[in-house]
Every structure is written in structure tokens, then in C-alpha cells.
Amino acid sequence: MSSPRILVVDDEADLRELLEITLLKMGMDVDSAATVAEARARLAQHQYALVLTDMRLPDGLGLELVREVNTNHKNTPIAVVTAYGSAENAVVALKAGAFDYVTKPVVLEDLRIMVRSALRLSEAEAPGAGQDAAEASRLIGESPAMQGLRAQIGRLARSMAPISITGESGSGKELAAREIHAQSSRAAKPFVAVNCGAIPEALMEAEFFGYRKGAFTGAAEEREGFFQAANGGTLMLDEVADLPLPMQVKLLRAIQERRVRKIGATSEEPVDVRIVSATHQDLARCVEQGRFRQDLFYRLNVIELRLPPLRERLDDLPLLCAAILARLAGPGQHAALGPGVLDALRAYSFPGNVRELENVLERALAFANDGVIEVQDLQLKAARPADPAPAAVAPPPPAAPAVMTPVPEPAAPAPAADTGPLPGNLPEYLSQIERDIIQRALNQTQFNRTQAASLLGISVRQLRYQIQKLGIQAPEG
Ligand SMILES: Nc1ncnc2c1ncn2[C@@H]1O[C@H](COP(=O)(O)OP(=O)(O)OP(=O)(O)O)[C@@H](O)[C@H]1O
Ligand SMILES: [Mg+2]
Structure with a gap:
């Protein structure tokens, strides 16, 4: 395999030479150019594994080259050399599509790291790879x-x-x-x-x-x-x-x-x-x-x-549900949505987005008969499509017990239908439900425990206790 070819664009002869020598020592082929015009001519002749350009050149800006290479040589990464301390330039170059930058005076070790990572990049872009x-x-x-x-x-x-x-x-x-x-x-x-x-x-x-x-x-x-x-x-x-x-x-x-x-x-x-x-x-x-x-x-x-947010891309619900159900059901098992379920999901606002959808389906599947989820298994809060705010959850009555029932709202249907399968381990089953609900409350309130506790109608102390007992990962918010 031939050595990767690199184009160095810099009008300062000293720096150009330093870059060339370093790259040659790394086993690269190096071409150089002192102006934007020269660089363009080189780029027209060869395909480069990497272009390294100074920001300020006699006949233009390195940024122009960045834009051109990005448009006309999509597979060629281009990096810029910026003056030390000019965070501004580095950020502008990255925004313009530079792959990376090194600062002047160039620290050779940094240059080597950058070049190695650029070359991995063009290998990754060889046809078929990636x-x-x-x-x-x-x-x-x-x-x-x-x-x-x-x-x-x-x-x-x-x-x-x-x-x-x-x-x-x-x-x-x-x-x-x-x-x-x-x-x-x-x-x-x-x-x-x-x-x-x-x-x-x-x-x-x-x-x-x-x-x-x-x-x-x-x-x-x-x-x-x-x-x-x-x-x-x-x-x-x-x-x-x-x-x-x-x-x-x-x-x-x-x-x-x-x-x-x-x-x-x-x-x-x-x-x-x-x-x-x-x-x-x-x-x-x-x-x-x-x-x-x-x-x-x-x-x-x-x-x-x-x-x-999920509510802005509800058309993805069928695909998402299919993937989540396939994962939940496990190999050889089957899980599906019954009639009307997709419509019910579409009418919901999903403040907790895909994670909430996963939780909703997981819980629903636990309640479902023969792996077919019915609308009542979803136990969505009454659909309030126009109101995504977490505060939309009506707090349960003040005297809520420390151990919550799996039904967040009194109006929701009873979860355990007479015909449904019974959980093999009731305490663990209830803990799981409790864990899901607390996790959702925490997600919805961005881990604000005071708000989460109030959503759930329990005291912050109770919430803290449950978080610890149930082993919920919850950073203090
Ligand atoms: N587009 C998607 N396709 C499939 N699964 C997704 C998608 N988006 C999110 N998920 C799943 O949803 C769950 C939450 O995703 P993730 O952890 O990336 O979200 P997040 O935005 O980082 O959440 P948080 O703000 O709580 O940290 C994960 O299980 C993830 O796999
Ligand atoms: Mg996250």
C-alpha cells in the first residue's frame, strides 16, 4: 500500500518545513503549497488523505479552503493551524467543517495525534468501510x-x-x-x-x-x-x-x-x-x-x-413499538399491540419520550393477556395532547400511602383483570412498578425530588427512602 499523501498549506517557509519533516518521519508523502491558489491547483491533481492549512494566507483565508474541501473533496479531512490562544479561530474553523485544528507554535506530539486520527478517518471512508x-x-x-x-x-x-x-x-x-x-x-x-x-x-x-x-x-x-x-x-x-x-x-x-x-x-x-x-x-x-x-x-x-421530542415525531411510533416489543418479548416469544392501541399512544404527549414509551410498554405487557397489549393495559394518564407539562398529573389524595398502588390515577381501570396471569412474586412485582413510577416522576421533573414527591403525593422524605430502598439511580436535582 502506498503512503498516505498529505497537503500542507502555509506561507511561512520555516513552519512548512517543520510540518513536512514531521510528516515525512511519520512515513507520509507530503506536498506543500504557500497560497490558496497553489493549494487549489494541488487539490485538483491529487486525492489527499489530509490537508493541513494555515488560517491566514497571502491570497485568502484557510477557511475558504476548509469550505471548498468540504464541498468538493468530501472524503478528505482538512485541519487548520491556528494562532495560540485564538479559541475564536479554532471554533470558527470547526464550525466551517474543519476536522480538527492544531495551535501555533505547533507541538509535534499534538500534530502526530491529530494526523493519526485523521488517517483513521480516511481509511474509515474507503468504499465499503464504515x-x-x-x-x-x-x-x-x-x-x-x-x-x-x-x-x-x-x-x-x-x-x-x-x-x-x-x-x-x-x-x-x-x-x-x-x-x-x-x-x-x-x-x-x-x-x-x-x-x-x-x-x-x-x-x-x-x-x-x-x-x-x-x-x-x-x-x-x-x-x-x-x-x-x-x-x-x-x-x-x-x-x-x-x-x-x-x-x-x-x-x-x-x-x-x-x-x-x-x-x-x-x-x-x-x-x-x-x-x-x-x-x-x-x-x-x-x-x-x-x-x-x-x-x-x-x-x-x-x-x-x-x-x-417523541410527540413531534409520532409517525415513528409503529417502528419504535415494534422494536421495543421485540426486545421485551425475548426470543421465540411474541408481543403485539391490540386494536386502537397505536391511536391511544398517538394521543399521548410522552413527557418522558422514548424512555417513557419503553416503560409504558413494559408495564402494559406485564398486564397483557397472551402478549397482546390492549388499550386499558397502557394505563396512560388521561390523554392531554395539548399539555406536555409534567404538572398535568393530578396528585393523588393527600393521605396517599407510602407504598403506591400501580394505578396513578383513581379514574384508571383496575390493573389486575380477573383473567390475567398472576405475578409469581408479588413484592418484587410491586417494587418494579413502584420503581418505574418513581423513575418516571424523577425523569419528568428532571430529578427535582421535591417536585417528584409532590407529583406522587408523598413526602420528600418518603421519596428519598424509596429511592434508596429500591436502588434507583437518581442524582440530587
Ligand atoms: N430513536 C430511538 N430509537 C430507539 N430507541 C431510542 C431512541 N431514542 C431513545 N431511545 C431509547 O430510549 C431510552 C432513553 O434514551 P437515552 O438514555 O439516550 O435518552 P436521554 O436523552 O439521554 O435521557 P436523559 O435525559 O434521561 O438522560 C434508551 O433506552 C434508548 O435506547
Ligand atoms: Mg441521558
Whole structure:
């Protein structure tokens, strides 16, 4: 196989030479150009495995090349060299479609990391490769919104640009992040998802950056942090709005410098990690309120991916239900929707989105006869299509018992039909129902325990007790 060919575009002879030598040492073929015009001529002659361009050139901007390469040479990744400290330029280039950037003065180790990851990218795009990932897409749905989302994910997977995923609870943010990773050249490396709201503040630095043996009392062994664990792959910062401000500063530094320092270490180590963040909160609002740093927001929010709520893509219900039922039923078993069930689901607003649909179907299947779910098995709250607000749930009477009945509303039909199968283990069965309901209340209130407790008509203390007893994962909201 011939060596990958790389085009270096820079008008500074010294820097060009340094780049050339480094790339040659890595076993690449290198062409160079000093102007936009020269670069265009080169690009017309050869197919490059990577283009590396300076931002400011005598006859134009590197950004023009970024746009051109993205339009006319879709399979060629292009990276830019930006002046040090110019976060602005880096972000602009990424938004314009640059695959990645290196800062001047160029640190050779960074350059090598970037080039290696770019080359993985063009291999992945050789005909035939990468198809598995696309075919194995677990994001179900053929609505225009989902098709658009999948196309966007395909494009985003090719770049290093930080992505900020927004969407309501249960709408598939983590699934989308996994999909981006799976379709990227990083697929063979780890995907690490971190729930930023679930880590005690005192442990955050150690969890993210790791520590050396003896760095503090209890640090008996050297440990890696999330950044090291995700090296070469993707780090998902989930519920990023929950990061405390001091940690936001440290994280910004790590992302900007692409280096982290373990607690107790004297030197920093380079990390090659793509950052994907997610939140169900409005980050821009958090910035206005002073709860989230503007500079970190700017860094994370280079490209925004919005997941549509389920009620905006109800046409996907049949496919989603089929997939969920197939999974719930298990091999050789059968589960189906009875007449009118799809219509009933369509009339519902799904504040908890796909996760809620999964829960609804799972519970319904438990009540169903012979695996056929009837409308009454769904136990949807009276359909209020116009009102997606969680507050739409009528609180049960004040004297609600600590152990909830499986029926959230008095008007709903009795769950245990005379003919239905009996659960083999009643306490476990009831616990599962309780777990689902508490989880839903927490999801709907974005883990606000006070609100969740009031939705369920129990005290916060009772809720806290049940969360612990039932082993529910619930970050303090
Ligand atoms: N388009 C989809 N196709 C199939 N399954 C989906 C889709 N979207 C979401 N799901 C499923 O719904 C559940 C919730 O998805 P996920 O955890 O990605 O949501 P989320 O937006 O991260 O939720 P939260 O805000 O609670 O963190 C998962 O079981 C996921 O597999
Ligand atoms: Mg999530």
C-alpha cells in the first residue's frame, strides 16, 4: 500500500518545513503549497488523505479552503493551524467543517495525534468501510426529523468538533452520542459517558483527571481519570449543566490544552478525546444566570444537535413499538399491540419520550393477556395532547400511602383483570412498578425530588427512602 499523501498549506517557509519533516518521519508523502491558489491547483491533481492549512494566507483565508474541501473533496479531512490562544479561530474553523485544528507554535506530539486520527478517518471512508456502523444504527425512526438527525450524525462523526446534544429527558441523547462515536474513526476506542450531576464535588478532579499514588490520603494506587480512560475515543459529559463552577474552569483548560494533569503529578499528559456534551437544561440560560461559564459554553457548543421530542415525531411510533416489543418479548416469544392501541399512544404527549414509551410498554405487557397489549393495559394518564407539562398529573389524595398502588390515577381501570396471569412474586412485582413510577416522576421533573414527591403525593422524605430502598439511580436535582 502506498503512503498516505498529505497537503500542507502555509506561507511561512520555516513552519512548512517543520510540518513536512514531521510528516515525512511519520512515513507520509507530503506536498506543500504557500497560497490558496497553489493549494487549489494541488487539490485538483491529487486525492489527499489530509490537508493541513494555515488560517491566514497571502491570497485568502484557510477557511475558504476548509469550505471548498468540504464541498468538493468530501472524503478528505482538512485541519487548520491556528494562532495560540485564538479559541475564536479554532471554533470558527470547526464550525466551517474543519476536522480538527492544531495551535501555533505547533507541538509535534499534538500534530502526530491529530494526523493519526485523521488517517483513521480516511481509511474509515474507503468504499465499503464504515457501513456496518451506519447499518447498525440503533436510532429508530423514519420520520423526517429522524432522517435529518441521522444524516447530521453521519456528518458530525467525521469531525473532532465538540458537539452539544440537547433534548428532553428520555429523547435519546445518550443513544445519539453513542451513535456519533460508533460512526467515527474512534469507534474502536472507548466511549465513556460521565454523569456530571452524579459525582460528589470533592471527588470530581480525581474522577476526571486521575491521581498518582499517594497524592492524598487514600490514594493507595495510581488511577486514571475519565479523560485517560477515553483516550483516543469519545468522552460524553452528560448533564453538563450540573458541573460546579470550579470544575468548569478545570475542564475548560483540559479541553483547550488537550492535556490533563493527574492529582499529585508534576507534569501534564496529552489526551486525544472527542468531547460530546448533553443536557436537558437550557445552557444559554444557565450562562445568563451565571451558573455556567460563558467560555466553556462557547467551547462545548461548537455544533448543536437537537433531539426532537417523541410527540413531534409520532409517525415513528409503529417502528419504535415494534422494536421495543421485540426486545421485551425475548426470543421465540411474541408481543403485539391490540386494536386502537397505536391511536391511544398517538394521543399521548410522552413527557418522558422514548424512555417513557419503553416503560409504558413494559408495564402494559406485564398486564397483557397472551402478549397482546390492549388499550386499558397502557394505563396512560388521561390523554392531554395539548399539555406536555409534567404538572398535568393530578396528585393523588393527600393521605396517599407510602407504598403506591400501580394505578396513578383513581379514574384508571383496575390493573389486575380477573383473567390475567398472576405475578409469581408479588413484592418484587410491586417494587418494579413502584420503581418505574418513581423513575418516571424523577425523569419528568428532571430529578427535582421535591417536585417528584409532590407529583406522587408523598413526602420528600418518603421519596428519598424509596429511592434508596429500591436502588434507583437518581442524582440530587
Ligand atoms: N430513536 C430511538 N430509537 C430507539 N430507541 C431510542 C431512541 N431514542 C431513545 N431511545 C431509547 O430510549 C431510552 C432513553 O434514551 P437515552 O438514555 O439516550 O435518552 P436521554 O436523552 O439521554 O435521557 P436523559 O435525559 O434521561 O438522560 C434508551 O433506552 C434508548 O435506547
Ligand atoms: Mg441521558
